[in-house]
Amino acid sequence: MKVARFKERYGPYALIAGGSEGLGFAFAEAAARRGLNLVLLARKKERLESAAATLRETYKIDVVSIAADLADYENVKETVAALQVSIGLLVYNAAFAPIGLFENTSEEQLALAAAVNVKTPLLLTKLLSAAMIRQKRGGIVLMSSLAGAQGGPKLAAYAATKAFNAILAEGLWEELKPHGIDVLACCAGAILTPGYRQAEKTKPAPGTLDAREVAERTLKALGRKPMIVPGAVNKLGRFILTRVLSRKAAINLMSKNTRGLS
Ligand SMILES: NC(=O)c1ccc[n+]([C@@H]2O[C@H](COP(=O)([O-])OP(=O)(O)OC[C@H]3O[C@@H](n4cnc5c(N)ncnc54)[C@H](OP(=O)(O)O)[C@@H]3O)[C@@H](O)[C@H]2O)c1
Secondary structure, eight states: OOHHHHHHHHOSEEEEETOSSHHHHHHHHHHHHTTOEEEEEESOHHHHHHHHHHHHHHHOOOEEEEEOOTTOHHHHHHHHHTOSSOEEEEEEOOOOOOOSOGGGSOHHHHHHHHIIIIIHHHHHHHHHHHHHHHHTOEEEEEEEEGGGGSOOTTOHHHHHHHHHHHHHHHHHHHHHGGGTEEEEEEEEOOEESHHHHHHOOSSOOTTOEEHHHHHHHHHHHTTTOSEEOOSHHHHHHHHIIIIISOHHHHHHHHHHHHTTOO
């Protein structure tokens, strides 16, 4: 989609939930390159302000920064509802991944994953899509993962939350289309982000992509289909996991990849 058309369809502001680093920052840059102003939301104020300053300076756009925790939806709702800008694009990027054996995962960690990965993307989508419906245009990108295509030992809860986002996006893709709103799930494989480097202690998995590449491919796919799997290796991987193997075999294959996680 041409820059002017993208801006017309998804501008004037994009809200990137979890936009101060890694893939979130790459999404912010990809939207800025298409002429959109930004609302960036993340917890760590200093990093957020520095990301906002870089984007303002590089792309000559307006950037509003909100230091908030996506685990607290009520606060996020109040802050976002008070914004004086019109949001035409929501990218829900942030996630919390409790990794390790389920028996060793605390209730607090599970509740946090449910809040950041399920409750807030669901309700923020509800909040922002209401205004998009009134404007008869908009875009919503929800981050899913290859991990969400089947169950995975040592990341069972995280994988389930990622499956939630993919299924939510698919349903809304069809439902919101008549309102002029494009919805897309990004079902990514490994991405070189600070979060990934922290979790993955060995060498990067096959098909690992750069965050910038994932963000670019995702925004290019918005409006074209309900789900994108960035990268040929990841597309093939998902095809094998979901269409070739039995569920039992897919879970088994996944467990070989997640065995080393702790
Ligand atoms: N990395 C991968 O290999 C990979 C693979 C498949 C799918 N994904 C998906 O891609 C997305 C990005 O993952 P990532 O871990 O690599 O992250 P990232 O994009 O590198 O960074 C996470 C961003 O979200 C913010 N954030 C995290 N928790 C937050 C919270 N509770 N409230 C507000 N902001 C929060 C962080 O800033 P603060 O820390 O300052 O809050 C940061 O700006 C996730 O949805 C993940 O499931 C990642």
